[in-house]
Amino acid sequence: MMQDEADRWWKGMKRMIPTQAQARRPYVNYERFKELFNDKYFPLSLKMEKKSEFMDLKQTRDMFVAQYEDAFTQLIKYMPIYETDERIEEKKFLEGLKLRI
Numbered sequence: 001m002m003q004d005e006a007d008r009w010w011k012g013m014k015r016m017i018p019t020q021a022q023a024r025r026p027y028v029n030y031e032r033f034k035e036l037f038n039d040k041y042f043p044l045s046l047k048m049e050k051k052s053e054f055m056d057l058k059q060t061r062d063m064f065v066a067q068y069e070d071a072f073t074q075l076i077k078y079m080p081i082y083e084t085d086e087r088i089e090e091k092k093f094l095e096g097l098k099l100r101i
Helices: 004-016 030-041 044-056 065-076 080-084 086-096
Strands: none
Touching: 004 030, 044 065, 065 086, 080 086
C-alpha cells in the first residue's frame, strides 16, 4: 500500500532485514514494521510534542466527555506505558476529567 518514497524505503529495508531461514524472505512482524516506519517518518520532536500534549490533556469546560475520550485515545498511542497497564491508563483518564461537569 505504500507509494513513492515510502515504497522505495521499504524495498531497501527488506534487503537489509535478516531473513527467516525457511521462508527465504524478509521477516518483520507488524510491531517491528511500525517501529521502523515511525523511526523513519515520525520525527522525535513530534513524538515529544504528542507526549507532552497527552500529559497536559484535561477536559475543558466546552469539551464533552466523548471529545475528551477521543483526544485521550488518539494521544495515548504515543505513551506505550499507559497502554500496557489498565490501572495507570484509567487513573490518567480520570485525572483529566472535569468531574464538576
